[in-house]
Amino acid sequence: MAAIRRVLATDIDGTLIGHGGEEEVRDYLVAHPELGIIYLTGRTLNNACALIGRYGFPNPLAIATDVGADIFWGPNLEADEFWAFEQRRYWSPRRLRTALSNVPGVIYRGRSSHWRVAFELDDLTLVSVVKSCLARNHLPARILWYPDERRLDILPCTALKSRALHYILRRVGVKAQNCFVAGNAENDGDMLSNHYPGVLVANGDAAVRNCLPEWIMRSSYPGALGVLDGLQQWLDQNR
Ligand SMILES: [Mg+2]
Numbered sequence: 001m002a003a004i005r006r007v008l009a010t011d012i013d014g015t016l017i018g019h020g021g022e023e024e025v026r027d028y029l030v031a032h033p034e035l036g037i038i039y040l041t042g043r044t045l046n047n048a049c050a051l052i053g054r055y056g057f058p059n060p061l062a063i064a065t066d067v068g069a070d071i072f073w074g075p076n077l078e079a080d081e082f083w084a085f086e087q088r089r090y091w092s093p094r095r096l097r098t099a100l101s102n103v104p105g106v107i108y109r110g111r112s113s114h115w116r117v118a119f120e121l122d123d124l125t126l127v128s129v130v131k132s133c134l135a136r137n138h139l140p141a142r143i144l145w146y147p148d149e150r151r152l153d154i155l156p157c158t159a160l161k162s163r164a165l166h167y168i169l170r171r172v173g174v175k176a177q178n179c180f181v182a183g184n185a186e187n188d189g190d191m192l193s194n195h196y197p198g199v200l201v202a203n204g205d206a207a208v209r210n211c212l213p214e215w216i217m218r219s220s221y222p223g224a225l226g227v228l229d230g231l232q233q234w235l236d237q238n239r
Pocket residue numbers: 011012013014015183184185
C-alpha cells in the first residue's frame with residue numbers, strides 16, 4: 001500500500017451519521033482509498049464498529065474511542081497499550097468516587113465504559129459543585145454532562161480528541177495541514193480549534209460555532225453531506 005498523504009479525521013455521531021447523506025459519503029470514501037480515515041468518537045470500540053459496519057464506511061487507519069481515551073490501530077483494531085498507559089497516569093477513579101461520595105445529590109451510577117465513571121445529578125447546579133470538589137481534591141479529570149439524562153461522565157483529563165489525533169498523525173507521518181477534521185459538538189471543539197483545516201457541519205452546536213478559528217469551514221449542509229461538502233472543497237483547493 002502506498003503511503004497515505006492525506007487523511008479525513010472525523011467524529012461519528014451527528015457528523016458522519018444521523019442527518020442523511022451517509023451513503024453519498026460512504027461511496028465517495030470507498031472510491032478514494034488514497035484518503036486515509038481516522039474516526040474519533042465518544043463511543044466505545046464495539047459500539048463504533050457496529051455503526052461503521054452498518055453504514056459500510058471504510059476501515060480506518062486508526063480509531064480513537066471514549067473521546068480519545070483509547071486508540072485502536074487498523075486494520076485489525078489493536079489497542080495502543082502505550083496510549084492507554086498514558087491515560088492511567090493521572091487517573092484515579094477510586095479516589096474520585098470517594099471524593100464525590102460525600103456530595104449530596106451526586107449519585108454514583110457505575111461505569112458507563114471502561115474509562116467513564118458515571119454519576120446522576122439531582123440538578124444542573126451540581127455540575128460546578130462536582131468540578132470544584134475534584135479541583136479541591138487535586139483530581140484532574142474531563143467532565144462530560146448529558147443534561148437529557150442528568151448524567152455526568154468523568155474521564156481521564158487527557159481524554160481529548162485533539163490529543164489522540166496529534167498522536168495518531170505523528171505515528172502515521174501525516175502533517176497537520178494534510179489532515180481535514182470534521183465535527184459537530186462540544187467534544188469536537190478542541191480538535192476543530194487546533195491548527196487543522198476542517199469543517200463544522202450545519203447542525204453543529206452554536207457554542208462550538210462561536211469559538212472556532214476562521215479557517216474552519218461552516219458548511220450549510222448537515223451531517224455527512226456537510227463533511228463531504230467541506231472535504232471536497234478542501235481537496236479542490238489543495239490539488
Ligand atoms: Mg458528534
